[in-house]
Amino acid sequence: MRTPLVLIPITLVLASCATAPVPLAGDYAALTPADSVASGRSGDRVRWGGEIIKVELAADSTCFEILSRDLDASARPLARDKSDGRFIACRSGFYDPEVFVRGRDLTIVGSVTGTTKGRVGEFDYTYARVAADAVYLWPKRALVVQQRNHWGYDPFWGPGFGPYWGGGFWGPSPIVIIKPHAEPRAN
DSSP states (O other): OHHHHHHHHHHHHHHHHOOOOOGGGSSSOOOHHHHHHHHHSSSSSSEEEEEEEEEEEEEEEEEEEEEEEEOOOSSSSSOSOOOOOEEEEEEEEEOTTTTTTTTTTEEEEEEEEEEEEEEEETTEEEEEEEEEEEEEEOOOEEEHHHEEOOEEEETTTTHHHHHHTTTTTOOOOOEEEEEEEOOOOOO
């Protein structure tokens, strides 16, 4: 019974640390890209994020095609198989397509400027369009492997048993990070 009581303060401390990076902080309209296309609204300040699909360079700006994802408490896109549509975010300046590659997590802050027509394969698609004030490229997610000691010995519970199934006296073995990530970039 001691263990759950210890986990409560630890969980609360960790949850209080989840804040958005400075360029992404603030209050924004509760509007998804799909809602924006359906309503035809523009001018709303939004914070949207997702997975980069494509990067297109123009003479003085860079446009990102993004598969929208829900954001967590720190404004990072969640790694889930759910999407609120696609959107195009453009910002002045050069963003190297070799750094902003397909599949990376990106969060933008900006104003909805309307919609634009495009194609996804052979399908005609209407994208929400955003004039981005901030573009935040998240570090690659670390590949984490956790290996558990399934058969240990706990003096109270006996061999192979314990308060955590398979943990035994020693508990789970440590988490091994295979590929660490670099520091995030904010532009």
